[in-house]
Amino acid sequence: MIEFRSVSKTFPGGARAVEEFSLVIPARRITVLVGSSGSGKTTLLRMINRMVEPTSGTVEIDGASVLERDPVTLRRSIGYVMQNSGLMPHFTVLDNVATVLRLNGTSRRDAHARARELLGTVGLDQSLAERYPSQLSGGQQQRVGVARGLAADPNILLMDEPFGAVDPIVRTELQRELLRLQRELDKTVVFVTHDIDEAFLLGDRIVILGAGARIVQEGTPEEILTAPANDFVAAFIGADRGKRALRVEQRAHGTVVVDADGRVQGTLSPESAPASPGTTAGGMD
Ligand SMILES: Nc1ncnc2c1ncn2[C@@H]1O[C@H](COP(=O)(O)OP(=O)(O)OP(=O)(O)O)[C@@H](O)[C@H]1O
Structure with a gap:
């Protein structure tokens, strides 16, 4: 379980990205943070693994504040998948996936064996293992990004618009794969998107955010669809459309x-x- 307690973040320069945000994110479920551009979604996600430090408040994982953990160890224990895969261009697919394991002290041989296994997990052919990221399609790169996020077998997987840059057909495929993976691996997934359809498809719980990461509504897809909290939510989810x-x-x-x-x-x-x-x-x- 991840818990935000009255978390605020003001960036140097004065942008108040997050104001007094409190939320409990349940373990072993997909929680989707959805909101328009600039609502603070990425900032929230990055405060979980201390890529961003809160200005005030705390973020806890299973009751322990992340602020008391060593940031590097913390980051390596949490999977992180971002929009443009974030792969290292001069590393092969296998080395990209194996990096965190190597950093955590796993031998090259064992790290590569595990990386090969993970390629299978995310539906990639072994023949791609020795390629470089530029030799892959966008969808394949995102799969490698997911494999890398899973490499250290983290309990928590943070996903920041991971399927935002691929075409709609590949996107649908990747979304289905994520649901399959989640059934298999049972991770705590925090998924950021600005696409409400993606949120409804993937989320066990959905958190709709307004400016400053203000929670406009939180609930299951069913709760939000059947009882939008206000006109903003109704308009955002297109309650009266299509x-x-x-x-x-x-x-x-x-x-x-x-x-x-x-x-x-x-x-x-x-x-x-x-x-x-x-x-x-x-x-x-
Ligand atoms: N490093 C930074 N320095 C200054 N301001 C920042 C920084 N990172 C984010 N912000 C500001 O904080 C606010 C929230 O940004 P954030 O990236 O969290 O939003 P988001 O909801 O993820 O947006 P998007 O969907 O466009 O990625 C924005 O106003 C942004 O300009």
Whole structure:
């Protein structure tokens, strides 16, 4: 569990990126921080591994303040994946993935063996191991970034718009892979995005942020979709638009689900159709 307690951050020069931010981030779940540009998402993420130091307040991991940990050791114990993969251009894929392990004292041989294993975990072919980052596609680079983030087998994985720079098809693929990985590896993931669709797809919990990282609403996707806290959230999630505002209509050949623009999005099978008033669900008696 990660806990922010009244955390503020003012950068030199006076930008108040985060003001009195408090939040509990549950273990073994994906928590998504979503908000518009400049709302302080990256600053929050980087205060977890002390890449940014809070001006006041504390960040705790399992009850212990990160401010009391050695920043270098702390950083190496937490996975970090960023938008442009952050790979070292003159290192091979294998060496990029193995770096943290080497820094933590693992032998070259063992670090490479583990790195090869991780390429498999993130769905990359072993034949890419000796390539350099510039010889990979954007999507492959991001996978290497994820493998590197997982190298030290951290409990916590911080992801800062990791799929922001790839095309929509690859992005969908990477999102699915992350959900699969999470089911397999059971990490505490803190994921930053400005894309509300991505937040709904990935988040077990979603935190919608306004300026200064003010929490506008926090909850499960279901809670936010069914009860947006205010007009800002409703507008941000597009509550009255397209696929967020579905209704059921009876048509000649069956029951269909129609979006806010009147387009048919799918069908409703008899088993999942809501029971009409007066009927008993199940109907066995
Ligand atoms: N190193 C820095 N020095 C000065 N100001 C900074 C620094 N880093 C961030 N800021 C400012 O703090 C505020 C929050 O920035 P942050 O990067 O956390 O926002 P964000 O929500 O992640 O934005 P984006 O979605 O554009 O990445 C912004 O006003 C930004 O200009």
